[in-house]
Amino acid sequence: MPLSLYLLALALFAMGTSEFMLSGLLPAVAADFHVSVGTAGTLTSAFAAGMVVGAPLMAALARNWPPRFSLFAFLAVFLAAHLIGAVTESFAVLLVTRVVAALANAGFLAVALTTATASVPPRQRGRALAVLLSGTTVAMIAGVPGGSLLGTALGWRATFLAVAVLCVPAAAGVLKGIPSRQQHTAVALRPELAELRKPRLVLVIALAVLVNAVTFGHFTFLAPVVTDVAGLGDWWVSVVLVLFGVGSFAGVTTGGRLSGSAARPVVAIGGVLVLSGWFSLDVLGREPIVLLPLVFALGVVSFAVGSTLIARVLHHAAGAPTMAGSYATTALNIGAVAGPLLFVAQ
Known part of the structure; x- marks a missing residue:
């Protein structure tokens, strides 16, 4: 895989850490x-x-920009937002x-x-997405606990500064690793939006919403399942x-390897396992010896199916080269x- 993919994954590690760590702070x-x-919860x-709302709006805004400029600009704004957040004395700010x-x-x-899939041959697109999205999953493994520990030791503002620092090598990597003249197809916005009329694309998007809603x-x-149900x-x-x-x-790694050759079995079988596994957690999770491997297995199938669905969204939205990524996001x-929200409303 190109080095640029790993640098993009580093950026997603910083962003994933920022997204998930705040709940503990x-x-x-x-x-x-x-x-x-x-x-304070309104921050989340x-x-x-x-x-x-940001994915379609920002993708539409940046659709005529070179990918390297877009990625660097978004990273720079993200970094600046965390620097300001780390020093402000105003909750509104x-x-x-x-x-x-x-x-x-x-x-x-x-x-x-879209940049990740465009940087590799078609057969390797699933693996490219797996490398990219690994940044988010590693944030869940290391970034969020690390941010919580850093916040406890040095204060919550230190975590914002740490996220900003992580963006620096990622931004430098974007400038160095993404070609300045990477092929950029200019397509009118209306035909790209018209891709959303495709029944298969709509179905895959709906499945992605469902799987992520159940998972998160x-x-x-x-x-509470760990402490109250399992005791x-x-x-x-x-x-x-x-x-x-x-x-x-x-x-994510498994889904990346199978999304090209076995997408339908992954979604069909994995989707059933995702739904049945999560909805049976309150019952099966009463025994710690069952809860621990079950949670691991749910992480595997949820993200294998989720990453596969992302790949299928990008595949079915091939006529929307600048907006396809926003549909998946x-x-x-x-x-x-x-x-x-639906879980609370039950």
Whole structure:
């Protein structure tokens, strides 16, 4: 795989760490700004909303820009948002920086998905996506726990600065690793949007929303399953989250290798396993000896199916070379936002 893919994955590691780590830092943020934890929680809601609307808006904005410029610009904005967030004394300013960071994150991912698949031969596109998305899964394994530890030791502002620092080599890598004159197909926006009329594309997008909604709807409330359902101590929560992260990394890798040759079996069989596994977690998870391997397995199948669906979205949206990545990103983000909300509403 090209070195540029690993540098893009580094950027997604920083962005994934930023997206997921804040939930563990909310009490410290609330205390620093003298607001309630509920009010501090709007920081995560604002980021989620920015991710949902940011992918299509930012992709449309950057569609006529060279990929290298787009990726660097989004990274620079993301970095600046974290620097401002780390030093501000105003909660309102921090809230704005989270929205801006989410918009930059969504735009970067949308462009990175199409750039990754365009940088390799068709047969290697699944593996290219696996390398790219590994940045997010490694963030779940190492970035989020590391950010939590750093925040505990040095304060939540240190985690924002750390994320900004991680963006520096990623940005340098984009400038060095992405060709300045990479082939860029100019297509009018209306035909790209017309791709959304394809029944197969709509079906794959709907499946991506469903899988991500089920996955993140249950993952968000995994801690109570560990402590209340399985009866384990609080420190086991971190163990279970790491297990899920390791499983998700294995799933992305597996999905990348199979998305080209066995996409239908992965989605058909894996999709059933995702739904049945998550919805049986409250029952099967009562026994710790079952819960631990089950969470790992759910990480594998959830991300194997999810990464395969991303590859299929890009495949079926081939007529939308600049917007296809935003379709995949939006589907995943809608699922990630809707899932927890629907879970709470039950």
